[in-house]
Amino acid sequence: MTKHTVLAFDAELKDIAAGIEEMGRRVLEQLDGAIEAIAHVNVDRAQSVIAADRPVDELQHDIEQKAVLTIAKRQPLASDLRDIVSAMRIANDLERIGDLAKNIAKRLIAISGNATTFKIPAGMTSLAERVREQLAEVLDANRRGDDKLALKVWQSDSDIDALHTSLFREMLTYMMEDPRSIGFGAHLLFCAKNLERIGDHATNIAETVHYRLTSEQLSSERPKQDQSSAINPKSGD
Numbered sequence: 001m002t003k004h005t006v007l008a009f010d011a012e013l014k015d016i017a018a019g020i021e022e023m024g025r026r027v028l029e030q031l032d033g034a035i036e037a038i039a040h041v042n043v044d045r046a047q048s049v050i051a052a053d054r055p056v057d058e059l060q061h062d063i064e065q066k067a068v069l070t071i072a073k074r075q076p077l078a079s080d081l082r083d084i085v086s087a088m089r090i091a092n093d094l095e096r097i098g099d100l101a102k103n104i105a106k107r108l109i110a111i112s113g114n115a116t117t118f119k120i121p122a123g124m125t126s127l128a129e130r131v132r133e134q135l136a137e138v139l140d141a142n143r144r145g146d147d148k149l150a151l152k153v154w155q156s157d158s159d160i161d162a163l164h165t166s167l168f169r170e171m172l173t174y175m176m177e178d179p180r181s182i183g184f185g186a187h188l189l190f191c192a193k194n195l196e197r198i199g200d201h202a203t204n205i206a207e208t209v210h211y212r213l214t215s216e217q218l219s220s221e222r223p224k225q226d227q228s229s230a231i232n233p234k235s236g237d
Contacts, residue, residue, distance in 0.1 A: 009074050009076075012066065013084070016066050016087045019059060019087075020063065021139075023091060023095075024090075024094060024143075026059065026098075027098045029052065030049050030053065031198065032132065034102075034105050034108070034128075035125075035128040037105055038104065041108065041120070045105075046112075049105035050106065053098050056094070056095060056098040059091070060092065063091040067084045067085075070084055079215075082211065083212060086208045089205075089208045090205050094205075096197075097135065100195075100197055101194075101198070107187045107190055107191050111188070114183075117180075118185075123163065123166055124192060126163055126167075127163040127192060128195055130159060134153055135198065135202045137202075138209065142212075150206040150209040153202060153203060154206040154218060157199060160195075160199035161196065164193070164195070171188055
């Protein structure tokens with residue numbers, strides 16, 4: 001490559017990386033909004049989370065277009081190609097996290113009228129805070145090129161699974177003891193599952209960051225502790 005071509009290529013890579021940072025910032029704000037909406041049953045906050053989803057989708061589309069165009073023009077090899085492919089993968093996971101945050105906000109709006117009768121369980125806050133920490137850490141790992149931090153996020157996915165299972169048990173017991181709460185509780189169960197899925201996408205990003213930095217793929221057998229699908233509602237286990 002000529003010097004001019006190299007400089008142009010570097011600028012394209014930086015532009016893609018900047019897009020990922022901006023997308024990560026926006027998605028983290030979406031998640032913060034969803035968590036606040038749940039904690040305070042704040043319908044206005046929930047609506048702002050829903051409205052913020054379209055710009056995130058547009059960023060994902062823009063990053064993907066730039067990445068494909070750069071590959072076509074520059075035919076990058078080795079680490080440069082990994083950077084571009086990783087950016088596309090991370091953008092896809094971030095877009096899904098934004099969708100999940102939006103879905104949480106929609107669920108919150110649906111149950112807001114019953115919030116004075118039924119309470120949001122404390123376990124929901126614990127799960128949400130842990131997921132938020134996971135996402136913030138993996139975005140930091142990608143920004144700084146910190147493989148150790150990325151591996152920490154990957155290894156701690158089981159913590160989120162355990163919190164989700166515990167909350168699932170709590171909500172199931174609550175709904176069985178008071179059938180009037182079933183509709184309210186069902187929406188909360190979907191919120192909890194969406195949070196758990198956000199944790200999974202954060203773990204996906206951690207795997208991508210590790211691949212980008214080392215060229216090695218992590219084992220698909222990540223630590224899992226989610227037992228909610230195996231719980232028998234009649235026996236409670």
